[in-house]
Amino acid sequence: MLKLSAKILAFLANHRVRYSAFAAIGGITIFLFVQSIGCALRPIGYDFTSYYMSAQALLNGTDPYNNGTAFPYVYPLTLAFAIIPLAILPYWLAAALWFILTALCLVGVFWLLLMIFKDNGYGLALQRAPGVILVFYILLFEILQNNFRNGQVNLQVLLLCVLFIYCYTVERKYLAAVFLALAISCKLVPGFLILFLLYRREYRVLLATALLTLGFFFIPIIITGAEIFTYYGVWFEEFIMHDLQHQTSAPGTFLSYNLADTLRLYLHLPMRVARPLAFGLVVGGFGVIELVCRKARGRLKDIAIFSLYLLGMLLLSPRSQTHYLVYLFPALFVAFTLLAAEGQKGRKILIAAFVAIFILLLIAENYKHGVWYFLAISDTFLVLTYLLFAHLEYEKKLTLEE
DSSP, rough: OOOHHHHHHHHHHHHHHHHHHHHHHHHHHHHHHHHHHHHHHSSSSOOOHHHHHHHHHHHTTSOTTTOSSSSSSSOOOOHHHHEEEETTOHHHHHHHHHHOHHHHHHHHHHHHHHHHTHHHHHHOOOGHHHHHHHHHHHHHHHHHHHHHHHHHHHHHHHHHHHHHHHHHHHOOOHHHHHHHHHHHHHSSSSGGGGHHHTTTTOHHHHHHHHHHHHHHHHHHHHHHHTTHHHHHHHHIIIIIHHHHHOOOOOOSSSSSSSSSHHHHHHHHHHHHHHHHHHHHHHHHOOOOOOOTTOOOSSSHHHHHHHHHHHHHHHOOOOOOOOGGGGGGGGHHHHHHHHTTTOOSSSHHHHHHHHHHHHHHHHHHHOOOSHHHHHHHHOOOOOOOHHHHHHHHHHHHHHHHHH
């Protein structure tokens, strides 16, 4: 371990640093709460307003996709159905509880990642956790702030995804299917994780996921009756087909970090070529990674590859929004943990590449309409892939020595 890394980790373990980190996290969270409630009480509301009104529409027998809010409801009805307990409360109270739930989901994601690594000899000691959380809180502040300020559902979905991989790594695969199905039925983009199961030939788990997703999609039929088919028809035409047919404008005029838009804008490929090419590159790339890692075992390998799939999800998502970038967090956490471990070659270069991710994110926050977010995602992907392969090689070397 580099002396610098050792000194930083020792600093984070200091009890005064821990208490200061707790205080700083608390202060930042209070600031985000005030900011979030301020957005919630605006005349136009924020994203949670749309979820809340769509849930009320379900209860009232009206169209949840035409709820009269400034922020259209664009998700499957499962999310609106799940929010019904909040929809019967006063709006201000529901907004406050939604913030608390979102914050708890962030804590849950971090805690589960710590637990996954705990038995692998790579886990960060719990006394360092507050300091590490604060570091990520600050470095990813713009992304986290965007989620809290807009009342977004990404952290809830991310927690479901991490619960999926946690259950998968402890051999509770059908419970993992439940969490993945819930994530997909709340927001479609985690559907990319189906590839994770497909490459591993987990056909029974895959079938269970598909059936559960279908069931969760149509569970609001309890309230809507046959009208659910009309509602989903509207959703499919106005949102799904719109996203698939959407073609972005000239470089520098919009936020986009997916691979298809990048190929179109910077290689001047037509979208009919860029989209299938991007899909083929990402899916084929994961095929190579899975092939290289197929004989390796262990929770660390699975969580690292899972984190790469979340990055692939960002590269293929037709929508590019700042709040989606919260799906970077597991990959950054895994990379940080591996960098803090012994046995890595070229550590100085890797640390420089890791720091470059946050520099690129900082630049992107100020120049959103450029290639910077794409470069940050790509840098994260490359760093984590290298660390994964280096870890597997190191483990193989240790096994041979024994």
